[in-house]
Amino acid sequence: MTIWIDIGALDDVPLRGSRCVATPTGKVGVFRTADDRVFAIRNECPHKGGPLTEGIVHGHSVTCPLHNWVISLETGEAQGADEGAVGTIPVRLDSGRILLLRAAIAAKAAA
Amino acid sequence: MTERLVIIGNGMAPGRMLEHLLDAAPAAYDVTIFNAEPRVNYDRIMLSPVLSGEKTYDDIVIHDDAWYASHGITLHRGHRIASIDRDAKTVTSEGGITAPYDRLVIATGSNPFMIPVPGKDLPGVLAYRDLDDVQTMLRMAERGGRAVVIGGGLLGLEAAAGLKQRGMEVTVLHVMPTLMERQLDPAAGYLLEKELKRRGIHVITKANTKAILGRTHVQGVELADGTQIPASLVVMAVGIRPNVQIAKDAGLEVGRGIVTTDAMQTSDPAIYSVGECAEVGGQVYGLVAPLYEQARVLAAHLSGDTAPRFVHVDTPTKLKVTGIDLYSLGDFAEGDDREEIVLRDASAGVYKRLVLKDNVIIGTVLYGETADGAWFNDLKKKATDVSAMRDTLIFGQMFQGGTQSDPLQAVAALPDDAEICGCNGVCKGRITGAIRSKGLTDLDGVRAHTKASASCGSCTGLVEKILKLELGDAFNPAAVQPMCPCTTHGHDEVRRLIRAKALKTIPAVMQELEWSTSCGCAKCRPALNYYLVCDWPEDYRDDYQSRFINERVHANIQKDGTYSVVPRMWGGMTSSSELRAIADVVDKFDIPAVKVTGGQRIDMLGIRKEDLPAVWADLGKAGFVSGQAYAKGLRTVKTCVGNTWCRFGTQDSTGLGIRLEKFMWGSWTPAKLKLAVSGCPRNCAEATCKDIGVICVDSGFEIHFAGAAGLDIKGTEVLGHAATEDEALEIVVALTQMYREGARYLERIYKWTKRIGVPEIKKQIIDDLPRRRAFFDRFVHSQRFAQVDPWSERVSGKDKHEFKPMAVVGYQEAAE
Secondary structure (H helix, E strand, C coil), X not given: CCCEEEEEEHHHCCCCEEEEEXXXXXXXXXXXXXXXXXXXXXXXXXXXXXXXXXXXXXXXXXXXXXXXXXXXXXCCXXXXXXXXXXXXXXXXXXXXXXXXXXXXXXXXHHC | CCEEEEXXXXXXXXXXXXXXXXXXXXXXXXXXXXXXXXXXXXXXXXXXXXXHCXXXXXXXXXXXXXXXXXXXXXXXXCCCEEEEECCCCEXXXXXXXXXXXXXXXXXXXXXXXCCCCCCCCCCCEEECCCHHHHHHHHHHHHCCCEEEEECCCHHHHHHHHHHHHCCCEEEEECCCCCCCCCCCCHHHHHHHHHHHHHCCCEEECCCXXXXXXXXXXXXXXXXCCCCEEECCEEEECCCEEECCHHHHHCCXXXXXXXXXXXXXXXXXXXXXXXXXXXXXXXXXXXXXHHHHHHHHHHHHHHCCCCCCCCCCCCCCEECCECCECEEEEECCCCCCCCEEEEEEECCCCEEEEEEEECCEEEEEEEECCCCCHHHHHHHHHCCCCCHHHHHHHHHCHHHCCCCCCCHHHHHHCCCCCCEEECCCCEEHHHHHHHHHHHCCCCHHHHHHHHCCCCCCCCCHHHHHHHHHHHHHHHCCCCCCCECCCCCCCEXXXXXXXXXXXXXXCHHHHHHHCCCCCCCCCCCHHHHHHHHHHHHCCCCCCCCHHHCCHHHXXXXXXXXXXXXXXXXXXXXXXXXXXXXXXXXXHHHHCCCCEEEECCCCCEEEEXXXXXXXXXXXXXXXXXXXXECCCCCCEEEEEEECCHHHHCCCCCCCHHHHHHHHHXXXXXXXCCCCEEEEEECCCCCCCCHHHCCEEEEEECCEEEEEECCEECCCEECCEEEEEECCHHHHHHHHHHHHHHHHHHCCCCCCHHHHHHHHCHHXXXXXXXXXXXXXXXXXXXXXXXXXHHCCCHHHHHHCCCCHHHHCCCEECCHHHHCC
16 A cells, blocks of 8 residues: 655745655655645755755756756756756645655665 | 048037048047037937936947047037137137137037927926936936826837836827827827837827926926826927027028038038938938938048948838837838738737838838848838739748748848848948958947947847857857846846836746746846845845855855854954853854854854754854855955054054944845955955955055955955045945945956946946945945844744754654
């Protein structure tokens, strides 16, 4: 059975902003874009591990605060000339609540 | 011997004439100019963009002081000529200067026609003719209220649109049934009227002005039918009359204008005339293209080439109102011997009409979509037989020959002799020739060498396409570098448009300036946020999602994601209790590193984000506020101990440093701003490599600026001397405000200075006291909203979400 974990309300995340969620497998960034979609990715830039939640959110991307890599929130991949990717975590919205797929944040622990 | 050439008037026509003359025969004449206006030669066509705020006076100067100096030309500004003595060959100004001439050019231009109705001389009734008129309008517009523009021609409508954009309620009165009837047919006039009304400008046609109302100042306008329209400003733009008085008094032949031959020579062979005052071939002219042609002809004659003659050519008309595309050319009256082709697209607001006679285009009116104007003009000029392409002619050039969908192709297809710049009569071949022979790579180069796009600028797009065709990818149309890939506008344009259009939110900027992305990017958003903070300190709500992390959480992010915290130590002074408080905080939060910074303060490094509010709370209790060591804003003011302790100190440098820091803290600037005050020229505070530095001397304070000691190393420039601390503070603050308003985001003060020049900054801050004061006052106003300690705000709970995780998912919960 697919299990989802409720991590908070949509309104807890600022529009064009992000929050971070601590999990046993490390920090996860939860992003809310201008069109009110929500994405979750591992909060470590593939470049030097910068905290992506601290970046500027634009379109469906975030720019890492350390060295300005632009990471796609949809695929987790670095944009432009940079190469690398972070893991993405499936998200579901249910009546104003944000849910993360448990299997995705527990993946490492289970392995 | 060098002949003496005297020119009466310093408008665009004589200015252009001189350029040609200096090219052809640089040493032939000793030139003296008398100008009734107290200015250099500027581009009058661009007065409307100045009124609307899209350009500044400095942008439209054609010849600056240096130009006159470098060509050895004597320019008497503010000197109106009172008389010409043709026997003695001298002119005498109202100011009493007499100058002898061998040859004389009369270029007195024209006077605006003021309708002879009661009240026309009341204060508040203006013409729309020169920069003084524009400046008066701008002053009136600042107070808001209502304006009436009399005249629905080219100038009147540009004035109306400009005043509306400046926030006035505007009514246009036009005596004819449709607007711009001399350039537009009724259908296009109707579309134009509809568009102006949509923009909130009232238009009354068939309006006969009977009187201007008011006793001490204009209060309104009364029409013949009794309608009264209240107004505090009335602009008359009903036409011009050639200014011929001086020629008439001198006994020259005068008709509507000063009568000249087709070589621009008047009835006295030693006297010439060009510009709006001249009548050649029975016609007087008001548009710039034929006037520039007159200038070219006269220059040739003065340099000894008598071949060129002035020949009449129809000039296209364009309206310079942003967002209204309108083009008209030639003769478009109906007639039995004429045919017309019309295209209307009501929903797109497009109207095109071609008038043909014997299968040749003789007139064109384009509204809403004018890209094909140049092509139609070309067909008309060459009297091309259009019968073969008649069916599709109205769809424009791209439609001919099938599938060319690339707008570049349309330009590529133009023949070499197709006119690109109507104002300056520059054809495509001359532009491509100049690009090749001079190795030009940008728009400025083309403007400098050919004049194309250097007057009204409406052909800029065409010129850029030609550059693109010639240079391929080597051409970066960023003669203006766009801010970022989301827009084609450069920083300066964006800043100007934010002010001109009173844009006060990031979405408004992106909408109005046609951003290509939905919400910008990490480059443009922080820049826009700064521009809006700077320009609208009272109204703008800072968008924290558009700030870099450091400014969002008021600490400096480190490579491991922890933060560093630097409290202010005013002027680098501290005390035992402050040091004790810092020591306690370091112990309590187990802060791994403490460092003395180069800016005379203490940095605590390696603080976890979650701990920041608690760290700040403890620091706040000891009286500390944020040192803004993370900000594009005022950072430190470094000082030496000055005459309080030092045996060489000349002034209280520490005291002045603290005063500056307390006055300026909290202000946002385009890039970081670091100050220093040294108590004597030994300069222990290293003020001469700072953004702004003060060196105390016996007689007061030397103000330095534009130093750098980072990626670049550069000593400061000297701005000026202040006798008192108060004056030093005023200069430093005014300079900061000028920099805040003028620089591009992330542009340090030394780069900004390099771009605009030290003399310009001295002129505005040192020489022009009212201007300095105005900068100072705007800074003070802005500080009312900026001087809030961000740390104590956050200790009190602001942006709580920033400092803790949204959720903590434990092992149990996450276990499969």
